[in-house]
Amino acid sequence: MCIIAVAEAHVSRRRTLALLLLLDLVHQRRRSRFWVHPLNQQRRSQGDFYHLVAELRLDSQRHHQYFRMSAEKMDELLSLVGPELRRQSTSFRAAIEPKQRLAVGIRFLASGDSFVSLAFSYRLGQTTVRNSVHMVCAAIEKVMMGQYLPPPTDEMWKTIAQGFWEKWNFPNCLGALDGKHIHIQAPPRSGSQYFNYKKIFSIVLLALVDADYRFRVIQVGDFGRSSDGAVYAGSALGIGMERRTLHVPPHAPLPGAADATPVPHVMVADAAFPLKPYLMRPYPGHNLTHRKRIFNYRLSRARMVVENAFGILASRWRIFYRRIHLHPDKVDSVVLAACILHNFLIAPSENQAILDEANQQTTHMVPVRDMGPNRASREACNIREIFCDFFMSPEGSLAWQDRMV
Incomplete structure (x- = not known):
């Protein structure tokens, strides 16, 4: 019996020692887990x-x-x-x-x-x-x-159209459309999907901007190799405009022409985008008639709003002047937050100063370009002609437009 008792006591001590060692190991691990560097x-x-x-x-x-x-x-x-x-704070930190x-x-x-x-x-x-x-x-x-980048409504479109006519002299305009590359680090195992024509890896930010440089509709995350037209065609904005599900106001006569044929509300964009009944792009070529040059000037004047908005965005948030070292999903979140903050902070009193800063930068956001044919419908061409005639009419012409072309 004495031998058995001694053996049991020995085993008990070994178990106690093992338990103490285990508790000390757990304590060390927990302490190292919550350790804060001296700096x-x-x-x-x-x-x-x-x-x-x-x-x-x-x-x-x-x-x-x-x-x-x-x-x-x-x-x-x-x-x-x-x-x-x-x-929540813890007992450790x-x-x-x-x-x-x-x-x-x-x-x-x-x-x-x-x-x-x-x-x-x-x-x-x-x-x-x-x-x-x-x-x-x-x-x-x-x-x-929900407050600074809400879904479009009929009232919002009407407000945007009024702003473009009053400030940029383009009637029935729903906004200026363009896309920019956001420079990112090469995602692992992504092949050439994010590799664009500038030989950098990027995702695309597509944006529709109102007359006051506010982003109204954005889409971010498309592959850098995509063209403006392709990004737009696959976007919620492009699909919604094509299917007429975005609460766009009905056709309306152009200002001063109440008896004329109603004209659709349109977006304005550069030559990288397709010509649609609801999307105006410039006349192509160099040997254009005077009236077509006037149209291109008036469209360019309205379209520069989106260029300025991108300039303000990048000048305020310098992250867009650098390569972003994050996974593309995280970059999407950063870009979306920056655009929301852009709308939160935009102020007429600051816009020109920020634009002046942007013009002094040697690095700018890279534009997206078109990489394919662009065939327009007869309806789209006719609507562009109506705008072209309006800009030459007494109701729609500007005193200085002839000097600008």
């Missing part, structure tokens, strides 16, 4: 958020340069998306507050800096920076899209 432990004393960002609030001009928006707009944005950025996550996300868009650079500046882990950027973009899409 990041200095976040409050040396991190940009607690010092540089706090100081920038005292200098409105520099705050705008750093975040590409005012402190007041930053606060308004935080009030909208802040609840979506909040996370305090959660990053929404205000700091928003600062990191907006600075990423405003500068195009890498996650590594932002991690050093803000004394955060790279994973925390990455998660913060994705959280901010997702929150902007979830909370703000």
